[in-house]
Amino acid sequence: MTSVTLGPRLQEIADDFAAMPGREKLQLLLEFSRELPPLPERYAEHRDLLEQVPECQSPLFLAAEVSGDDTVHLFFEAPPEAPTTRGFAGILHAGLDGLPADEILDTPGEFSSQLGLQELVSPLRLRGMAAMLARIKRQVREQRPARPGG
Amino acid sequence: MALPYDSAPKFADYARPEMLVTTEWLAEHLDDPGLVVAESDEDVLLYETGHIPGAVKLDWHTELNDPLTRDYVDGAGFARLMSDRGITRDTTLVLYGDRNNWWAAYALWVCTLFGHPDLRLVDGGRAKWVAEGRPLTTDVPQRPRTDYPVVERDDTTIRAFRDQVLAHLGQPMIDVRSPGEYTGELLHMPDYPQEGAVRGGHIPGARNVPWARAAAEDATFRTRKELEAIYAGEVGLRPDDDVVVYCRIGERSSHTWFVLHYLLGYPHVRNYDGSWTEWGNSVRVPITRGENP
Numbered sequence: 001m002t003s004v005t006l007g008p009r010l011q012e013i014a015d016d017f018a019a020m021p022g023r024e025k026l027q028l029l030l031e032f033s034r035e036l037p038p039l040p041e042r043y044a045e046h047r048d049l050l051e052q053v054p055e056c057q058s059p060l061f062l063a064a065e066v067s068g069d070d071t072v073h074l075f076f077e078a079p080p081e082a083p084t085t086r087g088f089a090g091i092l093h094a095g096l097d098g099l100p101a102d103e104i105l106d107t108p109g110e111f112s113s114q115l116g117l118q119e120l121v122s123p124l125r126l127r128g129m130a131a132m133l134a135r136i137k138r139q140v141r142e143q144r145p146a147r148p149g150g
Numbered sequence: 151m152a153l154p155y156d157s158a159p160k161f162a163d164y165a166r167p168e169m170l171v172t173t174e175w176l177a178e179h180l181d182d183p184g185l186v187v188a189e190s191d192e193d194v195l196l197y198e199t200g201h202i203p204g205a206v207k208l209d210w211h212t213e214l215n216d217p218l219t220r221d222y223v224d225g226a227g228f229a230r231l232m233s234d235r236g237i238t239r240d241t242t243l244v245l246y247g248d249r250n251n252w253w254a255a256y257a258l259w260v261c262t263l264f265g266h267p268d269l270r271l272v273d274g275g276r277a278k279w280v281a282e283g284r285p286l287t288t289d290v291p292q293r294p295r296t297d298y299p300v301v302e303r304d305d306t307t308i309r310a311f312r313d314q315v316l317a318h319l320g321q322p323m324i325d326v327r328s329p330g331e332y333t334g335e336l337l338h339m340p341d342y343p344q345e346g347a348v349r350g351g352h353i354p355g356a357r358n359v360p361w362a363r364a365a366a367e368d369a370t371f372r373t374r375k376e377l378e379a380i381y382a383g384e385v386g387l388r389p390d391d392d393v394v395v396y397c398r399i400g401e402r403s404s405h406t407w408f409v410l411h412y413l414l415g416y417p418h419v420r421n422y423d424g425s426w427t428e429w430g431n432s433v434r435v436p437i438t439r440g441e442n443p
Contacts, residue, residue, distance in 0.1 A: 030198045058193065081248065083195040121194060122211045 006111055007103050010095035017115040025120055032090030033083045036076055043075050050077060051139065055131030057124065058082030060089060062132060064139040070101050072140055076132075084121060088129040091115075092136070101140050109133060152268050153185055153242040161273075163374040165415025169408075170273045170371070171244060173282055180204055186241045186293070189276065190257040191248040200286035202246065202279060206235040206293070210253050210401070214260045225300040228264050236293025239267065239301075246272035246279065250365040252405055259404035259421060263303045271408065274370040281368065308407065310394050310420035312428055315353065316435065322391045324381075325352045326361035326406045327398060327426065334439040347430030351439040353396065357385050358443075361402040364409045377414055387416065396422035396429075 006014060020028050043049055043063060050061035061077045074097045076089035096104055112129040156175040161167035171179075179185055180203060187205040189197045197207040208214065213231055216223055223231065237243060243266060247254030251271055258269050272279070280286070305311075310318070330336035334350030352358065363380060366372050372380075381387050393416055395403040400423025411419040422429075429435055 026195055026198055030195055033195065033199075080199070081196065082193055083199050084193045087195060120212060125194075 005108070006114070007095070007099060007107065009099070010107065010111060013091055013095050014111070014114045017117065020116075023120070025115075025117060029087035029091075029117070029121075030083060032088075032094060033086035034090075036078070036086050036090040036093055039075055039077055043077070047077070050075070051135055053128065053132050053135055056085050056088075056128035058085040060085050060128070060132065062089070062135060064104075064136045064143075066101055066140055066143040070144075071098055072101050072104050072136075073097055074136060084125055085128060088112075088125075088132065092129070092132055096136070101144060104140055105137055107133060107137075152240070153179055153182055158273075160373060164413040166412040169270055169412040171270050172273055173279050173284060176202070176244060176246075176272055176279075177284060184240065184242055185244060186235065186237050187244045187246070188235065188237075188257070189247055190245060190253045191276070192253050193248060196248055196276070198288065200288055203285055203287045203289070204291050205246075206291060208235070208245070208257050210256055214257060222260055222263060222303065225264065225302045228303070229298045229300045232266075232298035233296045236291075236296055237298060238296045239299060242268045242270065244270045244272060246275045248276045250277075250362055250369045250405070251275040252361075252402060255405040255408045256401040259308065259400075259407055262308060263305065264301050265304060274368055277369040308411070308420055310396075310422040312422075312424050312432060312435070314420075315394055315396075315422050315424075315429070318392070318394050319353070319436070320355055321394075322385075322387055323353055323356040323394045323396070324385065324403075324406060324410075325356040325358050325397070326395060326403045327352075327358070328360055329358060329441075331398070331426070332356075332358040333441055334437075347398075347426050349430045349437055351430070351437040352426075352443075353429055354436050354438045355443050356396070356438075358441075359385060359406070361397065361405045364406065371409065371413060374413065377409060381410060381414060389416070390418075391416060392418040392420075394420050394422050396425040398426050399423065400425050 017025055017028060050063050053060045063075045065073045074093050078086040078089055109130050112126045155168040156171040158172050161170050187202055188208045189201050189205045190208040190210055194209055194211060214222055245254040245258050254271055254275060258271060261269050325332050332352045364372055393410060395406045397403040400421055403421050407419050407421045410416045
């Protein structure tokens with residue numbers, strides 16, 4: 001498999017998944033689904049501020065906020081009866097929340113293929129994770145002021 | 151030893167009442183010897199979050215399909231899977247799952263290809279069990295391994311292949327996908343990603359009855375009367391009709407197959423598991439677009 005360059009936190013997550021044999025990867029995914037933080041009040045009370053990711057097989061809503069220091073904060077909502085989708089959101093949150101916008105924009109879209117989940121989770125679902133990342137990047141780009149020269 | 155049937159009055163109206171159990175029945179019989187409960191979900195992680203005590207997991211994606219050929223496991227593969235879950239040929243195998251038993255019905259259909267004698271679905275599935283506040287556990291049961299016999303798959307009775315569907319054109323067929331997929335406006339389920347059908351539309355002559363119409367709000371099956379109003383009333387199926395059902399890969403249509411065959415008693419119902427992902431990509435098969443069959 002060709003590997004792509006990941007940020008250190010995402011790389012650590014990918015390594016953890018790679019180290020887990022077979023079905024134990026699902027347990028790790030379950031942990032990520034449990035660690036997904038709940039929405040803060042400003043989103044919990046204004047869900048219309050979140051963007052739906054229709055490529056996910058279960059309802060998944062997200063928002064990316066670029067702070068004044070150019071770091072990005074991520075917010076996700078997925079129902080408890082959709083643990084796989086929650087797990088994907090948990091991975092993105094653990095791997096990307098708080099990073100500088102440039103690092104998020106540099107995250108390769110195909111990184112989900114490095115988690116070794118293809119044999120356990122259908123490719124359709126994995127594409128859902130790539131779609132989440134694509135929407136996060138788009139939101140980040142839209143919030144950053146245009147930069148001279150690029 | 152087969153377990154006693156559930157004598158719930160609602161089931162008595164169905165053609166084969168013994169194919170269903172209520173959550174109450176299951177709660178009472180959970181510890182009975184001879185019973186294995188299996189959960190089969192669309193979300194492959196749901197079992198791990200908590201399941202009915204003692205239930206094993208059947209994963210549609212990794213366990214029921216052949217890893218290479220687009221087909222189900224063979225007799226030896228099925229025997230390995232059943233043996234691993236502690237199931238014998240005499241086991242009363244009770245299936246349940248998420249989303250109106252969508253994938254549980256699919257697992258039941260696959261088990262039927264191997265002629266497992268005693269298969270049942272939990273009416274209302276996982277959602278009803280959870281809504282009633284019944285216990286869940288994350289403990290994975292360790293059942294002693296069994297020696298399930300190798301039984302060859304019977305693909306002739308409840309399964310239809312593309313050429314058989316071609317020969318079936320003009321006879322009753324039900325497309326159980328969403329209206330948008332049926333008309334050809336969508337190439338995939340609403341809110342789901344596109345998964346590789348080149349053409350949109352439906353098989354000529356197929357009538358559109360989205361599968362979930364057979365389920366009530368609480369995920370239980372609709373009553374026989376309600377189901378008859380749909381399939382005999384609206385669609386006009388006659389009791390001796392030879393019916394083919396299909397969807398995208400044969401999972402949603404397994405649910406309708408179960409309804410037509412076991413709940414309404416149609417004797418000849420076949421599931422075309424190649425479904426739209428085969429038909430919509432096949433060279434020179436006819437397709438109809440739009441709302442008319």
